[in-house]
Amino acid sequence: MSELLQLTNLTKKYGSFLANNNVSFKLKKGEVHALVGENGAGKTTLMRMLYGMEKPSSGNIQLHGKTISFSSPADAIKNGIGMVHQHFMVFPHFTVAENIVLGHEPKKGLFFNRRQAKADVQQLTQTYQISVDVHKKVKHCSIGEQQKIEILKVLYQGAEIIILDEPTAVLTPHEVKELLKTIRFLASQGKSIIIITHKLQEVMEVADRITVLRNGKVAGVTSKEDTNAHHLARLMVGRELKERPARIPSQGTSHLNVQNLFLKGKGQKNVLQNVSLHVSAGEIVGIAGVSGNGQSELLQTISGLVETGSGSIKLGDEDLTGRSVRERREAGIAHIPEDRYMWGASKDDTIEENALMGYQYKASYSKMGWLKRKIFKSSVEEWINEFSIKATSSKQKAGELSGGNLQKLIVARELGQNTSFLLAAEPTRGVDIGAMERIHDALIQKRNNGSAILLVSSELSEIISLSDRILVMYEGSIVGELTREEATEEKLSILMAGGTVEGDTVAETS
């Protein structure tokens, strides 16, 4: 059978950054083809080019043998390509049927023929065996039902090719089963499906063919029969290991103690599922995992930005459960946040003002409510020197700094208070090599000085290079713990993908 869709040598450049590098991808009619890779591997970019939301820098897309290029999502859907986004685009105040037909409503002159709409949608649910109550208002629908609406929407609009972007991220195991069944049924009815995911178990259950992306390039294309989850994990991750520096063994007492954390998410799924961990003084504990498995939320509950339903958080002797962010900072928590522009800085403020945040009450920087600006300024200038931050002066606006330099500033700020505990989330995301090494050195030094550090990163090499102990998070739980000596990229990537590892052997996942 010839290929329905062919993406040939697609390249997408953002400035000098290659998001996609000569990527080729094929899709047959009636096939389920999984597009697999880590965060930042280029999966979403590739699909955005297909769907008309980005223009390729070079390369060619062919549909039914004819070269096409879409200038907008509306274009794509007209040609039969529909995308089900990760973040649902629904209207809670409208009914299921109304949501599905919006934009293509059956009409009688100027009037909306709602009866026809309901009938049409009802027919659709039966044809494709996707059961949902068409009369229900979407605000009363579960997350799983909302996803069904999104799928029915693209079917209603006549999609022959359906792209699903991380569809199971927010579903309960039961809902996942239903979805996979639906996907196989749709394929049997002649629809062609592209599923973007990093859940290797599900890929093995549902896909016919699998393309693995890594760092913007195709790492491998294989059919289901020729592979398994283990093999896929290797293709996803295979990176050169960095030199591991020699290390003083840590021997501190347990400092951070987290017990039984639960956190409810938007749907019925728990974002944090009974998480317990501890970090000792002079130790770096790294949390490995693909983004979106609860790591961000874990750090947010420890820092106090999010309230948990239940569980306890202790720092040394102090019980921090339920305390405010400020109280936790005063107890000795520093925090390098995940998104530097949203949480970590204020673009319109100067470097000085940014560097003060979180510490404006400290005795060294303020007295009786008044800021000691001069003392503060000299601290900032020291940091600029120490971390080689490229800035014209401490009065420059933070938004003008490059990403790497801003990150260095944030790291300097959080390390500069000599706290006993540090939360570090993606500390070197989007940062050049030089800055990355500088930040890594600083983190190791802090650890050697006796602080406890909890590190979250989707960069496996960073986790392996820095951590004394590594925990792996998957679907809101801690699914594995490996010491520095035990950890290999292989083992970690299996755990990250939901598989199991026993001792030194790797269990085969079907």
Added chain:
Amino acid sequence: MIQLQKLLKSLIQPVIAVIFGLAIGGIIISLTGGSVLQTYTELWNGAFGNFYFFSTTLARATPILLIALGVGFAFRAGVFNLGGEGQMVVGAISAAIVAYYLPAPGIVKLIAAIAAAVVAGGLLSVLAGWMEAAFKIQLVISTLLLNYIAVLFASYLAGHPFQDKTGSAALAQTPMIEQGAWLGKLFQGMPLHIGFIIALIGALLLWTVLRYSVFGYEVNASGKNPWFGAYGGIHQVKVMLFSMFISGSLAGLAGGFEVLGSQYRFVDGALTVPGYAWTGVMAALLANSNPIGIIFTSLLLAALQTGAMGLERNTDIPLEIASIMQAVLILFISAKFTKQWWKAKKKGADIRGAA
């Protein structure tokens, strides 16, 4: 040097807006047959022509300045306090009642009245803030609604229980307060009173607080990036409530000063008709919520208004030309019509239009 450049850059926009506003006013005037040159001359004279007019301008600027400082401070914290009119009025009526009925020597009456004005305005404002914190009733709406309720209530007080029953005319106003409780004039026979100086001091104080204090730092941060502030441990709700209180108490003070320094009683409508509160909002926006800048924009708008009164006295041109110029000015400012804006818009279009 960089500082100076930056300062000049931030001034360009308001200056262009002012020029534009005056120009549009000029066009309208010439369209209706007036003389543009004569208009501008009379405007200037009406505002600054002699010492009496000059002090009238400054006297008018006082309530505008105070309210603008309050509104600007709230804006800095990222909070929309549109209740200045209501807060001013409750401050005024509180001052009028306390100053008349408190059995105490004049100076004590004066101080108590000022305190009453501050507290009344602040509490009304905090009420709206509390409603948002507790019930998510948006400030923009609740402050607008409370304006009406407050003004009507004060109107009732002045027209019924606390009405000045002396004299034959049944006016909605409170009795005149004794001279010992008056806020002194700065110059004999001129309408300018000490309130103006206090307002100037207030502006300097606010500027200092915003720039050098921890609280000011938190206010600024909350306004610029609330998530960053939350991350840093800033208690958003506390900052909002404090800002609302300060904002409301400044408006209340404005009302109190008008009563204690200009009219010596609460006269229903005397504070709302001249539109002090909305002018204050405009002055704050024009100055981008900078307390020192607000001094100048308040003076500018007050001058525009008194100048227009002079214009009307000496020509056929109605004083409403000032409102027109004021409105055009603000419209222009709100359009963010600068090179940077165009550049940013184009950049955004490029990124989106890449498909």
Added chain:
Amino acid sequence: MELLDWSLLNATLRMVAPILLAALGGMLCARVGIFNVGLEGLILIGAFSGIAGNYYTHNVFFAIVIAAGASLLFALLFGMMVVVFKANEIVVGVSINFLALGLTTFLLRTIFHTKGAYYDKNMQGIGTWDIPLIKDIPVIGDIVSGQSPLVYFAFLAAIAFYIFFYRTIFGFRLLAVGYNQVAASTLGLKAIRYQLFAIAACGILCGIAGAQLSLGQVTMFSEGMTSGRGFIALVAMMLGQSHPLGILASSILFGLMDAVSTRLQGFSIPTEFTMMVPYVLTLAAMFFLRDKGVETNQTSQQSAR
């Protein structure tokens, strides 16, 4: 005069029309995510343009059209600033109010050479319509018949908008744009189009409201004659939860209160308290309905807390 008699309801309906029309205009804006505080100014412009139009054309119908057109122009100014230039809607709305007040008073002086108010008893007003058949029904006939045609127009408009939102496709899509602009744009619904439509329609409605004010009962324009009606319309809109029939009810309620308070003066309850009621009611409504209220993307993001 008794406190409650049927002429009270007749008076109510008359006072309701301008508020109802403006509130419907505000509703349209709110439904696309724009809080239009400039209703006051738009009505005032309509009121003045109605008188001026009647003065120059000697034709009441043209006068109403001119009133609608003038307000439409200013509404489009508002629309351009807010939707295209992305200026803050509150600031622009307040400016429109100032501009309207200043401009109309200014023009009152320059065109009619009077201060305070312009009154021409020889000018033909809108008059009233006696509806055949209905006018003969006892009680109801007295209330319903004999109103200005714009009053009937206002009530019909409310019903028309109900049909518009809940039966037509355009109305359905407009609601969608207001509920979730991003999602709507992925379906090809361009927010700007719907927003400009809503603002333009709002302008026309406010213009007609103004015409009713200045030409409806007595043909007169006085400075600032809207006296806060634009804000009351806003309140009626909020109380009516931006729903056409809800607004119909709340506007009637406010009109009734307006009429009653005039009567109550004879009973020595201070008018100030009856005048407060609409505002207090709205606050109460916002409190009780806070979880079920109409929320569009924009209005619910006013405060980032």
